[in-house]
Amino acid sequence: MFKILEKKNLAPSIKLFVMDAPLVAKKARPGQFVILRIKEGGERIPLTIADYDAEKGTVTVVFQEVGKTTRELGTLKAGDSIQDFVGPLGVPVEFPHHKKVLGVGGGLGVAPLYPKLKMLHEQGVEVVSIIGAKTAEMLIFEDEMKAVSDRLYVCTDDGSKGRHGFVTVVLKELLEQGENFDEIIIIGPPILMKIGAEITRPYGIPTMVSLNPIMVDGTGMCGGCRVSVGGEIKFACVDGPAFDGHKVDFDELMKRLATYRDEEKISLERFHESHECKLTEQIKGADSDAVK
Amino acid sequence: MPLNKSKKKTPMPAQKPEVRRRNFNEVALGYTEEDAVNEAQRCLQCKKPGCVQGCPVQVQIPQFIKRIAERDFDGAIKVIKETNSLPAVCGRVCPQEEQCEQRCVVGKMGDPVGIGRLERFAADWERAKGVQVPELPAKLGRKVAVIGSGPASLTCAGDLAKLGYDVTVFEAFHKPGGVLVYGIPEFRLPKAIVQEEVEFIKKLGVEVKTDMVMGKVLTVDDLFDMGYEAVFIGTGAGLPKFMGIPGENYLGVYSANEFLTRINLMKAYSFPETDTPIKVGKKVAVVGGGNVAMDSARSALRMGADEVHIVYRRSEEEMPARQEEFENAKEEGIIFDFLTNPVRIIGDEKGWVKGMECIRMELGEPDASGRRRPVPVKGSEFTMDVDTVVIAIGTGPNPLLINASKGLELTKHGYIAADENGKTSREGVWAGGDIVTGAATVILAMGAGKKAARSIHEYLQSKR
Ligand SMILES: Cc1cc2nc3c(=O)[nH]c(=O)nc-3n(C[C@H](O)[C@H](O)[C@H](O)COP(=O)(O)OP(=O)(O)OC[C@H]3O[C@@H](n4cnc5c(N)ncnc54)[C@H](O)[C@@H]3O)c2cc1C
Ligand SMILES: Cc1cc2nc3c(=O)[nH]c(=O)nc-3n(C[C@H](O)[C@H](O)[C@H](O)COP(=O)(O)OP(=O)(O)OC[C@H]3O[C@@H](n4cnc5c(N)ncnc54)[C@H](O)[C@@H]3O)c2cc1C
Ligand code: SF4
Numbered sequence: 046m047f048k049i050l051e052k053k054n055l056a057p058s059i060k061l062f063v064m065d066a067p068l069v070a071k072k073a074r075p076g077q078f079v080i081l082r083i084k085e086g087g088e089r090i091p092l093t094i095a096d097y098d099a100e101k102g103t104v105t106v107v108f109q110e111v112g113k114t115t116r117e118l119g120t121l122k123a124g125d126s127i128q129d130f131v132g133p134l135g136v137p138v139e140f141p142h143h144k145k146v147l148g149v150g151g152g153l154g155v156a157p158l159y160p161k162l163k164m165l166h167e168q169g170v171e172v173v174s175i176i177g178a179k180t181a182e183m184l185i186f187e188d189e190m191k192a193v194s195d196r197l198y199v200c201t202d203d204g205s206k207g208r209h210g211f212v213t214v215v216l217k218e219l220l221e222q223g224e225n226f227d228e229i230i231i232i233g234p235p236i237l238m239k240i241g242a243e244i245t246r247p248y249g250i251p252t253m254v255s256l257n258p259i260m261v262d263g264t265g266m267c268g269g270c271r272v273s274v275g276g277e278i279k280f281a282c283v284d285g286p287a288f289d290g291h292k293v294d295f296d297e298l299m300k301r302l303a304t305y306r307d308e309e310k311i312s313l314e315r316f317h318e319s320h321e322c323k324l325t326e327q328i329k330g331a332d333s334d335a336v337k
Numbered sequence: 338m339p340l341n342k343s344k345k346k347t348p349m350p351a352q353k354p355e356v357r358r359r360n361f362n363e364v365a366l367g368y369t370e371e372d373a374v375n376e377a378q379r380c381l382q383c384k385k386p387g388c389v390q391g392c393p394v395q396v397q398i399p400q401f402i403k404r405i406a407e408r409d410f411d412g413a414i415k416v417i418k419e420t421n422s423l424p425a426v427c428g429r430v431c432p433q434e435e436q437c438e439q440r441c442v443v444g445k446m447g448d449p450v451g452i453g454r455l456e457r458f459a460a461d462w463e464r465a466k467g468v469q470v471p472e473l474p475a476k477l478g479r480k481v482a483v484i485g486s487g488p489a490s491l492t493c494a495g496d497l498a499k500l501g502y503d504v505t506v507f508e509a510f511h512k513p514g515g516v517l518v519y520g521i522p523e524f525r526l527p528k529a530i531v532q533e534e535v536e537f538i539k540k541l542g543v544e545v546k547t548d549m550v551m552g553k554v555l556t557v558d559d560l561f562d563m564g565y566e567a568v569f570i571g572t573g574a575g576l577p578k579f580m581g582i583p584g585e586n587y588l589g590v591y592s593a594n595e596f597l598t599r600i601n602l603m604k605a606y607s608f609p610e611t612d613t614p615i616k617v618g619k620k621v622a623v624v625g626g627g628n629v630a631m632d633s634a635r636s637a638l639r640m641g642a643d644e645v646h647i648v649y650r651r652s653e654e655e656m657p658a659r660q661e662e663f664e665n666a667k668e669e670g671i672i673f674d675f676l677t678n679p680v681r682i683i684g685d686e687k688g689w690v691k692g693m694e695c696i697r698m699e700l701g702e703p704d705a706s707g708r709r710r711p712v713p714v715k716g717s718e719f720t721m722d723v724d725t726v727v728i729a730i731g732t733g734p735n736p737l738l739i740n741a742s743k744g745l746e747l748t749k750h751g752y753i754a755a756d757e758n759g760k761t762s763r764e765g766v767w768a769g770g771d772i773v774t775g776a777a778t779v780i781l782a783m784g785a786g787k788k789a790a791r792s793i794h795e796y797l798q799s800k801r
């Protein structure tokens with residue numbers, strides 16, 4: 046069992062857990078993730094390691110309540126425990142020679158972006174970041190990002206904070222103004238990563254994205270997480286989850302993410318019934334989130 | 338001892354095909370005491386028994402059968418367990434028709450003695466009354482690490498614990514058992530049996546740690562640093578192979594590993610009581626001809642598919658699946674398309690599978706495996722109308738642990754190179770089971786775990 050040491054509500058439906066997981070914390074590196082299972086009979090779901098502290102033996106995860114498992118997770122409190130917490134999985138990212146990097150994070154994607162930029166910042170690399178969310182209320186990790194960025198742009202879709210518009214608008218502007226980077230890291234919903242990678246492509250700037258296909262084991266034994274990168278099949282859990290954004294087949298990824306749409310709805314409805322939740326509206330909201 | 342001269346095996350009580358094809362309960366129900374004694378009396382008690390030579394771990398077959406015939410069931414299981422630690426499993430899943438039973442003299446004039454069924458009977462008889470934990474020697478205070486928890490690892494861990502070692506098993510999944518839990522379905526090997534085997538080694542003092550993806554959370558070096566004096570690697574051959582044909586990423590295409598893991602380990606058959614879903618359509622094609630293909634096809638049927646095909650590029654004769662499972666599958670209504678090979682999978686605009694184009698094959702000259710090589714018949718392409726495809730064409734070695742472990746020599750196919758006792762090129766490290774041989778059988782993995790345990794014991798004895 047793995048204990049939740051701390052819980053924070055970062056935004057409506059976005060929560061942060063600090064988990065007691067000393068072995069995972071000891072080996073964790075930026076770019077890696079864990080797979081967790083709440084209890085017997087539960088689904089194994091992947092979450093990115095948003096932060097870790099090897100000395101304290103803790104691992105931080107941030108999740109958005111989109112379906113049954115993440116919602117159930119959200120009902121847990123500090124002091125509760127979950128059955129399984131496996132990791133660190135995936136290939137750590139490394140940028141040994143970079144001098145200047147741009148990070149672009151949309152919505153929940155800011156959380157997985159953070160540990161990479163933190164590492165770069167600690168390496169002395171110049172970090173520019175663009176983060177965004179639907180509304181000011183939904184924006185997460187602003188302070189953390191500020192602390193590791195030399196320059197930070199904030200955007201909201203509705204203009205309730207910072208620039209009015211998508212993060213990709215600022216991305217485009219910076220590139221059009223002729224600013225150059227050794228690498229651009231874009232993390233967010235697949236559609237954002239797809240559009241972002243198209244914007245950077247003509248400039249020939251290496252663009253890293255972090256993919257979120259449906260996973261089971263996270264160790265390369267099922268192939269369910271396969272993605273097409275440069276025309277080759279890759280298993281995101283062991284070959285990624287970070288890949289060259291210019292080579293990823295995002296359309297295929299988005300299609301595959303919809304595989305269990307019907308079942309996800311059934312699961313969620315059952316969960317709501319058993320939790321006597323009347324907020325059918327919320328279900329609909331969560332569904333449209335998942336679609337992205 | 339009276340002899341039973343029947344040419345036929347005493348029939349195995351089983352669920353009727355039309356019933357079992359829609360449930361996950363065990364198909365074969367096991368012999369009664371009378372059935373077992375009756376079948377045991379078919380054995381001629383050969384002086385030079387062929388059966389024993391056919392058994393990869395040389396179970397003293399006539400001896401245990403004699404005891405069953407004498408109703409000394411305690412004695413029977415004791416004989417079996419001298420060389421086979423997992424008889425309840427092996428009695429159910431060993432390919433007896435290629436091993437002991439193939440060499441049985443009685444088989445020359447009819448059915449061979451039902452050795453597997455008798456082994457299962459003896460093991461189940463012991464299980465029913467509760468397996469006794471043997472008296473354990475004093476602890477040696479020396480630690481051995483075992484990676485993976487399939488039959489190779491369970492056996493190695495159990496044998497070392499019986500010798501007094503402090504053994505820790507490190508398993509990547511949340512549940513121990515390897516292929517026995519995630520691959521072989523409930524209807525062929527009830528998970529309660531695997532669970533009992535795991536409980537048994539725990540009673541021997543073995544510590545079983547799950548959620549341990551070795552190579553990621555801990556490396557072999559870490560284990561030595563932690564005071565483990567020897568390491569056994571039994572991580573299996575779990576890397577799924579795809580065909581490399583167009584359309585393999587369409588929705589509704591599964592590797593057999595994913596398909597079976599969702600169903601068996603994650604219990605997708607109880608969805609939505611359990612949370613992990615699976616999509617099994619109306620018409621399913623399973624590509625391959627081994628046990629994995631049979632299990633996938635029969636699982637698909639049980640998940641509610643109307644029509645399930647096994648698409649195999651060679652003919653019935655070359656099929657590597659256990660004979661009994663092939664028979665069972667046919668009885669349950671699985672359709673076999675032999676000499677057929679997929680060329681591409683066809684999808685609809687949303688990316689869902691809607692068909693599979695195949696080509697007919699014919700058998701040519703024998704290939705490296707000695708089997709006649711299938712060659713495509715020009716112009717014989719046709720399209721199967723299917724909505725789910727399961728690819729069961731084999732697996733390879735998972736490089737996750739290997740890449741994180743220094744000093745391990747590999748074979749040219751990426752398996753761990755080890756001698757006949759499982760010793761690898763790295764001091765203090767042994768390996769056995771599918772990660773050494775490539776996908777093989779439970780009995781061979783079990784045997785490899787046993788040999789390695791003996792060799793580890795010798796090494797640790799001489800080290801101090
Ligand atoms: C490497 C990786 C890192 C991730 N990191 C984070 C993170 O830090 N924070 C976060 O909130 N989310 C993260 N995700 C996505 C997260 O795993 C899914 O949101 C979660 O599994 C949804 O489960 P659910 O039961 O709540 O929702 P469901 O209703 O089951 O699904 C909602 C949507 O989530 C996706 N999904 C469903 N099951 C899985 C699964 N087993 N694996 C992956 N995706 C699935 C599908 O697109 C689905 O449409 C990550 C995914 C991957 C692959
Ligand atoms: C569907 C199916 C049906 C089969 N049917 C039969 C049959 O009828 N008869 C028969 O004799 N054989 C059958 N086999 C083959 C048989 O199951 C295998 O040969 C046998 O299980 C191999 O045992 P093993 O101990 O080497 O490894 P496995 O059983 O593969 O176990 C390996 C274990 O190691 C774990 N592992 C892997 N990597 C790591 C890591 N890095 N860290 C920690 N743990 C790790 C895995 O999760 C797994 O639990 C079948 C196989 C399959 C897939
Ligand atoms: S070969 Fe057949 S008859 Fe002879 S001892 Fe073995 S099981 Fe009995």
Ligand code: FES
Nearest residue numbers: 263265267268282
């Ligand atoms: S999640 Fe199973 S191979 Fe990646």
